[in-house]
Amino acid sequence: xxxxxxxxxxxxxxxxxxxxxxxxxxxxxxxxxxxxxxxxxxxxxxxxxxxxxxxxxxxxxxxxxxxxxxxxxxxxxxxxxxxxxxxxxxxxxxxxxxxxxxxxxxxxxxxxxxxxxxxxxxxxxxxxxxxxxxxxxxxxxxxxxxxxxxxxxxxxxxxxxxxxxxxxxxxxxxxxxxxxxxxxxxxxxxxxxxxxxxxxxxxxxxxxxxxxxxxxxxxxxxxxxxxxxxxxxxxxxxxxxxxxxxxxxxxxxxxxxxxxxxxxxxxxxxxxxxxxxxxx
Amino acid sequence: xxxxxxxxxxxxxxxxxxxxxxxxxxxxxxxxxxxxxxxxxxxxxxxxxxxxxxxxxxxxxxxxxxxxxxxxxxxxxxxxxxxxxxxxxxxxxxxxxxxxxxxxxxxxxxxxxxxxxxxxxxxxxxxxxxxxxxxxxxxxxxxxxxxxxxxxxxxxxxxxxxxxxxxxxxxxxxxxxxxxxxxxxxxxxxxxxxxxxxxxxxxxxxxxxxxxxxxxxxxxxxxxxxxxxxxxxxxxxxxxxxxxxxxxxxxxxxxxxxxxxxxxxxxxxxxxxxxxxxxxxxxxxxxxxxxxxxxxxxxxxxxxxxxxxxxxxxxxxxxxxxxxxxxxxxxxxxxxxxxxxxxxxxxxxxxxxxxxxxxxxxxxxxxxxxxxxxxxxxxxxxxxxxxxxxxxxxxxxxxxxxxxxxxxxxxxxxxxxxxxxxxxxxxxxxxxxxxxxxxxxxxxxxxxxxxxxxxxxxxxxxxxxxxxxxxxxxxxxxxxxxxxxxxxxxxxxxxxxxxxxxxxxxxxxxxxxxxxxxxxxxxxxxxxxxxxxxxxxxxxxxxxxxxxxxxxxxxxxxxxxxxxxxxxxxxxxxxxxxxxxxxxxxxxxxxxxxxxxxxxxxxxxxxxxxxxxxxxxxxxxxxxxxxxxxxxxxxxxxxxxxxxxxxxxxxxxxxxxxxxxxxxxxxxxxxxxxxx
Numbered sequence: 008x009x010x011x012x013x014x015x016x017x018x019x020x021x022x023x024x025x026x027x028x029x030x031x032x033x034x035x036x037x038x039x040x041x042x043x044x045x046x047x048x049x050x051x052x053x054x055x056x057x058x059x060x061x062x063x064x065x066x067x068x069x070x071x072x073x074x075x076x077x078x079x080x081x082x083x084x085x086x087x088x089x090x091x092x093x094x095x096x097x098x099x100x101x102x103x104x105x106x107x108x109x110x111x112x113x114x115x116x117x118x119x120x121x122x123x124x125x126x127x128x129x130x131x132x133x134x135x136x137x138x139x140x141x142x143x144x145x146x147x148x149x150x151x152x153x154x155x156x157x158x159x160x161x162x163x164x165x166x167x168x169x170x171x172x173x174x175x176x177x178x179x180x181x182x183x184x185x186x187x188x189x190x191x192x193x194x195x196x197x198x199x200x201x202x203x204x205x206x207x208x209x210x211x212x213x214x215x216x217x218x219x220x221x222x223x224x225x226x227x228x229x230x231x232x233x234x235x236x237x238x239x240x241x242x243x244x245x246x247x248x249x250x251x252x253x254x255x256x257x258x259x260x261x262x263x264x265x266x267x268x269x270x271x272x273x274x275x276x277x278x279x280x281x282x283x284x285x286x287x
Numbered sequence: 288x289x290x291x292x293x294x295x296x297x298x299x300x301x302x303x304x305x306x307x308x309x310x311x312x313x314x315x316x317x318x319x320x321x322x323x324x325x326x327x328x329x330x331x332x333x334x335x336x337x338x339x340x341x342x343x344x345x346x347x348x349x350x351x352x353x354x355x356x357x358x359x360x361x362x363x364x365x366x367x368x369x370x371x372x373x374x375x376x377x378x379x380x381x382x383x384x385x386x387x388x389x390x391x392x393x394x395x396x397x398x399x400x401x402x403x404x405x406x407x408x409x410x411x412x413x414x415x416x417x418x419x420x421x422x423x424x425x426x427x428x429x430x431x432x433x434x435x436x437x438x439x440x441x442x443x444x445x446x447x448x449x450x451x452x453x454x455x456x457x458x459x460x461x462x463x464x465x466x467x468x469x470x471x472x473x474x475x476x477x478x479x480x481x482x483x484x485x486x487x488x489x490x491x492x493x494x495x496x497x498x499x500x501x502x503x504x505x506x507x508x509x510x511x512x513x514x515x516x517x518x519x520x521x522x523x524x525x526x527x528x529x530x531x532x533x534x535x536x537x538x539x540x541x542x543x544x545x546x547x548x549x550x551x552x553x554x555x556x557x558x559x560x561x562x563x564x565x566x567x568x569x570x571x572x573x574x575x576x577x578x579x580x581x582x583x584x585x586x587x588x589x590x591x592x593x594x595x596x597x598x599x600x601x602x603x604x605x606x607x608x609x610x611x612x613x614x615x616x617x618x619x620x621x622x623x624x625x626x627x628x629x630x631x632x633x634x635x636x637x638x639x640x641x642x643x644x645x646x647x648x649x650x651x652x653x654x655x656x657x658x659x660x661x662x663x664x665x666x667x668x669x670x671x672x673x674x675x676x677x678x679x680x681x682x683x684x685x686x687x688x689x690x691x692x693x694x695x696x697x698x699x700x701x702x703x704x705x706x707x708x709x710x711x712x713x714x715x716x717x718x719x720x721x722x723x724x725x726x727x728x729x730x731x732x733x734x735x736x737x738x739x740x741x742x743x744x745x746x747x748x749x750x751x752x753x754x755x756x757x758x759x760x761x762x763x764x765x766x767x768x769x770x771x772x773x774x775x776x777x778x779x780x781x782x783x784x785x786x787x788x789x790x791x792x793x794x795x796x797x798x799x800x801x802x803x804x805x806x807x808x809x810x811x812x813x814x815x816x817x818x819x820x821x822x823x824x825x826x827x828x829x830x831x832x833x834x835x836x837x838x839x840x841x842x843x844x845x846x847x848x849x850x851x852x853x854x855x856x857x858x859x860x861x862x863x864x865x866x867x868x869x870x871x872x873x874x875x876x877x878x879x880x881x882x883x884x885x886x887x888x889x890x891x892x893x894x895x896x897x898x899x900x901x902x903x904x905x906x907x908x909x910x911x912x913x914x915x916x917x918x919x920x921x922x923x924x925x926x927x928x929x930x931x932x933x934x935x936x937x938x939x940x941x942x943x944x945x946x947x948x949x950x951x952x953x954x955x956x957x958x959x960x961x962x963x
Binding site (some may be wrong): 008023024025026027028029031032049053056057058059060061081082084085086090092096097103104105106107108109123124128129130131134135138139141142143146149150151152154158167171173174175177178179180181182183184185186187188189190192193195196198200201202203204206222223224225226227228230231233234235236237238239240241242243244245246247248249250251252253254255256263 | 299300301302303305306307308309310311312313314316317320324325327337338341349352353354356357358359361363364365366367368369419421422424426428429431432433434435436439440487490493494495500501502503504505506532541583584585588590591592593595597598599600601602604605606607609610611613616617621634637638639650653654745753754755756757758759760785792795797816817820821824825826827829830831832833841842843844872887890934
C-alpha cells in the first residue's frame with residue numbers, strides 16, 4: 008500500500024474555465040422567464056447599441072446587467088478567468104490609443120493631456136463588455152432545451168414569408184444537442200495530439216509546415232468523426248420517422264415577461280433621453 | 288465524397304440533411320466561440336469555413352441556410368455579437384468554396400468567385416454602415432484615434448515627421464470616402480480569407496477523399512397502411528451494391544407479434560444487415576412478406592434502437608427526447624413511459640448528464656411512444672456498463688409481455704440472448720463458442736501483494752474537480768492513493784461516471800490534478816506528456832492521418848519511408864503488414880484499436896493505459912486483443928493499466944483489480960457480483 012506522505016504544496020494558478028450553455032443552478036424569477044423574452048431583450052439591446060453607442064447607454068445597460076445578475080443570484084465565480092494574454096492585449100490597445108490625444112483634456116501643471124484617444128478606445132471596449140454581459144445573462148439563466156421552442160414561437164410570423172422556420176428550429180435544437188458531444192470529442196482530439204511526438208523544426212519554414220500539417224490533421228480527423236456522428240444522428244432521426252414535435256412542455260410568455268419587457272423598454276427610452284441630452 | 292442528387296429545393300430537410308446541418312453548425316459554433324474568446328485565435332475563423340464548405344458541397348443550399356441560422360443563434364448565446372459574425376463569414380466563404388468545389392472549379396474560378404462575391408459582400412457591409420450611422424461613427428473615431436496616435440508618435444521621431452502627416456491624411460481620406468474604402472477593404476479581406484479557406488478545404492477534402500457514409504436507415508415510401516408484423520423471410524439474400532458476395536442469406540425467418548427473438552452471430556455474420564431488412568430495405572433475392580408497410584418510426588410501425596447511446600438521443604431534456612419527432616398534435620403520457628423504462632422522476636434532467644444505459648432506456652421510451660408493433664434492438668448494450676446492461680435487458684424482456692409487439696434483439700452476448708424466447712444464430716453452430724460470456728466481477732485484492740517491480744507511477748492524494756471556483760464545480764476524484772509498479776497489470780474498474788476516465792487522463796499527464804500529485808519516476812507526469820501512453824475509447828480520434836503506415840510513422844515519430852519499422856510495429860500488435868497501405872477508414876473497430884496500439888508501443892512508453900479497450904468489439908476481436916496485451920506484458924515487461932467496466936478474461940492481463948466508486952477507491956474492496 009502507499010504510505011501517506013506530506014507533500015510540498017504546489018501552487019497552481021486557479022483559473023476558472025469558460026462554461027458554455029449551462030445555466031447557473033437556481034430558480035430565480037429570471038430563470039423562470041420565457042426564453043423568447045430573453046432572446047428579444049438581447050436583440051433589443053443590440054439594436055440600441057447600434058443606434059445609441061454613447062456612454063449613457065453603456066452605463067445604463069451595465070447597471071441593468073448587474074441588477075439582473077443579482078436578481079438571478081449569479082455568483083462571481085460564473086465569470087471565467089481572463090487569460091493573461093487578453094489583459095496584455097487590452098492594455099496594449101489602450102497604450103497605443105492614448106497618444107491619439109484630443110478633447111477632453113486634463114491639465115497637469117502647465118501641460119495638458121488629451122484623453123480623447125483613451126476614452127474612445129474604452130468606449131468600444133465597454134460597449135463589447137456590456138453586450139457580452141447581456142448575452143452571458145441569457146446563457147446563465149436559460150436551460151438550452153427552452154431555446155428551440157422559443158425560437159419556434161418567435162419565428163412563426165416568418166412562416167408567412169415562406170421561410171423554412173421549422174427546419175431552422177429543428178436544426179437549432181439538434182445543434183444544441185450536438186454541441187457538448189462534439190466539444191467533448193474535440194477535447195479528446197486535442198489530448199490525442201498532445202500525446203503524439205512533434206517532429207523537430209528549426210527553421211521558420213519547417214515550423215510553418217509542421218503547424219499547417221498539424222492543423223489539417225486535426226481538422227480532417229474532426230470532420231471524419233463529426234460526419235460519422237452526423238450519419239448516426241441521421242439514422243436516429245429516421246428511426247423516429249423524421250422530425251416533428253421538439254418539446255414536451257408548453258413554451259409561452261407570462262405576466263413576468265410583460266414586466267421584464269416593460270423594464271427593458273424603459274431602459275431604452277431612458278438611454279434615448281440621455282443621448283439626446285448629451286448631444287443637444 | 289457523395290453529392291446529394293436531390294434538387295428538390297423546396298421540400299423540408301430530410302433526416303440526414305438535418306443531422307448534417309446540425310453537426311456542422313455545432314462545429315462551426317465551437318470554432319466561432321474559440322475564435323471570438325481566445326486572443327490571437329482569429330485565424331481559426333478560416334477553419335470554420337471547412338464544415339460549411341462540406342455542407343454546401345454535399346447538400347442543397349437550404350441545408351447551408353439551416354446550419355447558418357442554427358450556428359448564429361448558438362454562438363450568439365455563447366459569446367454575443369462576435370459569434371454570429373464568425374458564423375456569417377464562415378457560411379458565406381464556406382458556401383462559396385463549396386459551390387466552386389461542387390462545380391469542379393479550380394483555383395482560378397475560385398479567385399473569380401471570391402472577388403465577385405467579395406464585391407457583393409463589401410457593398411452589403413457599406414450599406415450596413417450607412418444604416419447604422421452612430422455605430423459607424425464610433426468605429427471611425429477609433430480609426431482616427433489610432434491614426435492620430437501613430438502620427439503623434441511618428442511626429443516626435445526625428446526624420447519621420449513627414450510620415451506623420453501622411454498617416455493622418457490617409458486615415459482622413461479613408462474616412463471621407465468611407466463607402467468606397469469600406470467596400471474595397473472588405474473585398475480585399477474577404478478574398479484573402481476565401482483563398483486561405485480554399486487552401487484548407489482542398490487539403491481537407493483530399494484527406495477525406497473516400498470518407499465512408501455509415502448511415503444505415505432509410506425512410507421507405509409505402510402507401511399501404513402500417514403493419515410490420517408478422518413478417519416472413521423466405522430464402523432472403525442481401526448484397527450491398529458494389530460487392531460480389533451476399534452479406535447475409537439465404538435466410539428463412541418468421542417473426543410474430545408477442546415474441547422475443549434473439550439474433551446472434553459474430554461481427555460480419557450479417558446481423559446488422561438483417562436489421563436493415565426488417566426495417567425496410569429491399570432484399571436482393573428471395574421474398575420478404577409483411578401485411579402492410581414497415582412504418583419506420585411511425586405509430587404502430589417499426590422502431591429501431593441502435594448501438595451508440597449518445598447519437599440516438601435527440602432532445603436536450605429527457606421529456607423532450609421522448610416526444611421528439613412525434614407528429615404535431617399527438618399527445619402521450621410521458622411520465623408513464625419514463626416509469627416503464629425505469630427513468631421515473633428524471634424527466635427534467637439534461638440528457639447530456641445521463642449514463643450510457645440510461646440513454647439507451649430513454650431511446651427505448653421514445654420508441655415506445657410510437658406504440659411500435661416491431662422493436663429491433665441492434666447491439667444496444669455494447670457501449671453500456673454491466674449494471675446498465677442488466678437493467679436494459681430486463682426491460683427489453685418485459686416488453687412483449689406488456690405490449691402487443693415483437694422484439695428482435697441482435698446481440699453478441701450469450702447471456703443476453705438466453706433471455707429470449709427463441710435464438711437464431713446467423714452463422715452455423717460453432718460460432719457459439721465465440722460468444723462473449725459476461726464475466727463475474729472479480730474480487731478486489733489487496734494492493735500490496737502485487738507490486739511487480741520498482742514503483743513507476745505514484746499517485747498521492749490525487750483529487751480532481753472540474754470547473755473549480757464556478758457554480759458548476761463538480762468533484763470527479765478525491766483521495767486517490769495508488770502505486771503502480773513496473774511491469775504490473777492493473778484493472779481499474781468502475782461504473783459510468785465513477786471518474787475512471789479522469790483518472791486515466793491524470794495518469795497520462797493530460798490533466799493536472801487539482802489536489803495531490805501524480806508522479807512518474809518521481810517527477811510530475813504532466814511535465815512529461817507522452818511518456819505514459821493512453822489509448823482512448825474512441826480509437827478513431829487518435830488516428831489523424833489517412834493511411835495506416837503514415838499514421839504509425841507520424842504518431843510514433845519516425846520516417847514514413849521506413850517501411851521495415853512500420854512492418855515491425857504492425858506485427859508487434861498482430862496485424863498483417865499488408866494493412867500498411869490500407870486507408871484508416873477501411874479498418875474495422877478492432878483493427879483501429881490495434882493500429883493505435885502499434886503507434887503507441889512503437890514509442891516504447893513506460894506504461895500504457897487503455898480506456899475501455901473492449902467496448903464495441905465482438906467476441907473474437909476482444910479475446911484476441913486481450914491475449915495480445917497479456918503476451919506483451921509478459922514478454923516485454925510493459926506496464927499495463929486497463930480502465931474498464933468489463934472484466935472478461937482480464938484476470939491474466941491485470942492480476943490486480945481496483946474498484947473506483949464515486950471518485951475514490953473504497954477502503955475495503957469487496958466482491959460485488961455485478962448487482963449494484
